Amino acid sequence: MGPRRDQDFFWEGIDRGELLAQQCDGCGTLRHPPAPRCAACGSDEWHAQPLSGEGTLLAFIESNHPTRRDDEPRCVCLVDLPEGLRMVSSLLDPENAEDGATVRFEIAEYDGQMLPLVRTTGGSQ
Template identity: 45%
Template sequence: MPPVIPPVPGHDDEFFWAGVRDGRLLVQRCADCHELRHPPLPMCPHCRSLEWEAAELSGRGTIHSWVVSHHPSEPDAEPRVVVVVAMEEGVRLVSNLQGRAEDAAIDLPVEVVFEDFGDVVLPQFRVVAG
């Protein structure tokens, strides 16, 4: 597998990565209009408030879209299934699906897993059994 390049958290998303290290999937919730948003932004796109709080997601959702990504310099490496997951709370996350490309399908129920790659823990998704 190609090396995983750790994210470089900034002011807006350091809470997200701290949550991931604790096994929690956190997104921003506007403190004024209570809309959830992801990826993190300094200002609410709905009401322009600068105030927000972290909200924990259930980790459950469905595949909204997906592609198979082949590594450009290591063509023999296992391709990654990149998914856009529609979380049950309404926000969408871009991540990877564990398993084979044949496992991916639109609207398929998935759940988050926190995979330790050594230098970094990343939220990944797997198909919900049954």
Template identity: 55%
Template sequence: MAARREQDFHWAAVDRGELVVQQCRQCAKLRHPPLPRCAACGSLDWHEHPLSGLGRIISWVILTHPGGKDAVRRTGILVELDEGIRVVSNLVDQENAAIGARVRVEFGEPGPQRLALFRTLAETPA
């Protein structure tokens, strides 16, 4: 049997077009990034918990490689999902980057691996 990394379940879900995190079976705390043990209660027992994929941009930045300009401009974002979990990702519609903007997850392959990306919704920031 191959060694299993804590994040393997996450990437398998992304390949299926789902956004999931760990949820502790002992105290129900959600956690991301994946960890072997719950930081709240110490339990090793967890299960996959599906997320809505909806949230708000908390921060954003234009990503540039220190050795030179990237071939494709990317906007990195910190998203607080409606469930309270924060994730780092890329914004698909970069021209709409704004703190507080509502976003929804979508799955794409901007490179060699399928990723959870985000696109802004028509709603105005609160």
């Protein structure tokens, strides 16, 4: 999974322990996944905006490693962020997975790469 150029800032942020999204300099709209232009106003000027690192579980699915079938399956999830964005992540405590559960991002190494993972904070909305 070679990150594309538009996504470099995101992964550089993750390497520093920061969860970032693009924010349009033209109209202030946040966007994720990264894209070269703002869908709202068309501007290609943007800066990296740190996110709160909080979110809500929208959906989750158990996923097996594509080649190492004996590995623990990971729980792939879609997280709704208070900033109005959605991010795909992996849930660190799948035993607590339920729709609407509040989660917090934890940047940790997974499979040799730093990734934004989430853990439930205990308590659903």
